Amino acid sequence: MNSIILQIASKYLRIIFLLFAFIALFRGHNQPGGGFIGGLLAALYIVYDSLAFTSDQIKQQLKVRPESYMGVGLLCVLLSFLPSIVTGAPLMQGAWLSVDSSVFGEIKLGTPLLFDLGVFIAVMGVTLMFLFTLSTKK
């Protein structure tokens, strides 16, 4: 479909979609959401984009290939285990860092967040991989 309206609209919707995805990721620990949902939402924006653009155009805009997303995602997951290995705690035990900020109040950053981020990126990569492979013209 070559619709100028969709193409312009998707430029703005993209931001909203991604914002939504990240919110889902970050609030996931305390409220409904999380890395899996966030990753799917992020992929959904590309599905939406694919209505407006061809998959080659999307690939160009993305700049990073889906394989790399998958790899980086898995790497994040593995990296999140690193603190527990270094400190000698049981593997995958979460490590937490408390940051006091005047705007948001106390923010707790922990390896589970990194883990969730890894899931986010990997899931997004997987979905993109499916999408691109299936939508490439024969």
Place this chain on the structure above:
Amino acid sequence: MLIILILYLVLAFALFLIPKNISKQTPLLIALVQLGIFAFFINYLPNIAAGHVINQSIAWIPHLELNLEFTLDGLSLIFALLISFIGFLVFVYAKTYMKSYTGTARFYFYLTLFSGSMMGLVLSSNFIQLFIFWELTSILSFLLISFFNEKEQARKAAFQSLFVTGFGGLCLFVGIILIGSIVDSYSLSVWLENADVIRSDNKYFPALVLVLLGVFTKSAQFPFHFWLLGAMQAPTPVSAYLHSATMVKAGIFLLMRLYPVLGGTIEWTYIVSVIGALTMLVGAYVAVTQIDIKLILAYTTISALGILTLLLGIDTKLSVKAALVFLFVHAFYKAALFMLAGFLTKISGTRVLYKFGGLIKHTPWGFIIAMLALLSMAGIPPMLGFIGKELIYEAKFESPWVSSLLIVLGVTANVFMVAVSFLLLFKIFWGESRMDVTSALSKYKYLLISPGILALLSLGLGLFPDLLATLIEPAISIIRGYDIQLKLKLWHGFNLILGISIITVLGGTLLFIFIYNNKGAISAWQRINNRLFSIDFTRVFSTGLEKFITFSSKNTHLIQHGYNRYYIITIIIFTSLLLSFQLYMNRGWEINSDFTLRPFYISGLVVIITLSALMSVFSKNSIFTVTAMAVTGYGISLIYLYYSAVDLAITQIIIETLMVVMFVLVLRRLPNFIKLSGRSTKIRDAVIALSFGVIMTFLALKAINVDIHPSISDYFVENSAVKAYGKNVVNVILVDFRALDTMGEVTVLVIAALGVFTLLNLKKSGK
């Protein structure tokens, strides 16, 4: 001792770091290291000779009771010395031999690793560990035989040797485990202590047979000998090192190692000595009729290995002593002969015996070395081979049973050996000169260094055998379990043994003269042989293998037919049966759940879900089907939402959306939607699908009020905020409590994506 193995390993990998401009000197570097290791072991000689045994044990996997255990005793010392010394000579030899080939870095890498593995094998005193080294030598032998991998013959031969020795290796492994299960340990020391227990256990016989299968395949005993002939495709340094001096002796080593554990029984005596005698005879007999000099040497090697096995089987006072002496005898003359054969092939470009002639004029040194080595092989004084042969005869005489038969067999085999020795010597160096080799001679003259040293050793140790005696004495006491005074000498005075020796040499010489003077004798003889022994072992092996492959591929096709619909049907039917069986056995069929469809909008949702499911089944349009399925999914996610499973609902909605997109993308690629299935197929599919659905529904209803374990969800709810700082229990479970599961799931997803990617792209490129 571990340090030696690490040295080999590091050296092997370091070879690739050697800069190009000095890489020509690589083999000399390795040779020097081998010499150093030889010196290292020589250092231990006085200690070992005094009766000490040096043990080293390093914890490896302690909770499996697997430790790295090494033992340096009389037996392993002998082999360690042989491996490092022959290794030294082989690398010196290989420097000249291999210089015209490409890929020598790989060659030296394999050969160095082989030295290390072989060393590890003889030093191991834990049998699991020994098995690992045993297999390593098999694999490296495979890689070295196929070194000229552009030749199909070499590849085939390599595969064959790997199959045969690999089969034996597996047998050995099972045998080791059987013995290990008797005494509950894999340590040599424990096996030695409980030797009587092992021998009287009813697992002894199967274990013995399996171990012996390993030994016989490795040491090329009849009827497994054929792989050694194929192995002659390897470069000559490999033939000299692996396939005559060291690797094929691994089986002999294991026989010696296990002699105090498994030996001395009737079964051992019969199996080992009969197979040994057969191999000895077949090898020597066939050697005479061969025309390829390398194959002649290979057959005599088989024969020699047969002699060693026979000696370890007949179990007399002298037999182990004779075997150890002969081990040295053979290692020295056979490695020298292989190296000479390589030299001759290099200068003349042929391996066919009858194309040689008159080389004595061109290479007198080559002649002298060949003469010394061949005299040792024929067992003629003053060579070491003579002492070896005398001892063998003496040992056979002592045999309490069928000693006369053994002597006859031994004399026959040795007559052939003598004839072969003379044949090689005279056909190659005597007669008229038929080839011009002067140009190649100077290029390859360094190839004579290593065989020269070995030939001199055969002579020197023949004249002064006491040196050898000090080496062998501790090994005998290790194998036989008591100390023995060893006297080796050339001259025993006029006695029966000497008489038999003279008969042997005379018989061999007569046979040689007959063959030498009758040009057609060999080919006529070969024709007779072909008629008598029409079994070509190599062909039997390869046809057997082919039959097996066709057999298994037929069987595989029965299950792996390649129709997706039948795979799915199989999976679903099997799952349904299994589930209903399990439900019936464990739970019964009655349902007593407080199942309800209230409030009314839930009932409405259920109606919508059911209707859309039905529509998806009966629709005639594939897009419609997909959409109807999505409606089902959305409906279900609303039910989730009603029961406050928010995360689940969100995920379900997004997944359904993505699924529709994916389905549409897939459908685009498919041909138009045509209903091809007939009425009966439809009914069949409906029955299968309905029964599966019913069982799953039933399972879900049962699952509600099944409470096998005290619920773990309470723990999650209680600790989620306290210990994991998260209020969304579902998410905390995913990323923290059960992070391992999530990681696994994500990895599976990634692998699936890669699978889809490759599958679809494969199709695209038309494969």
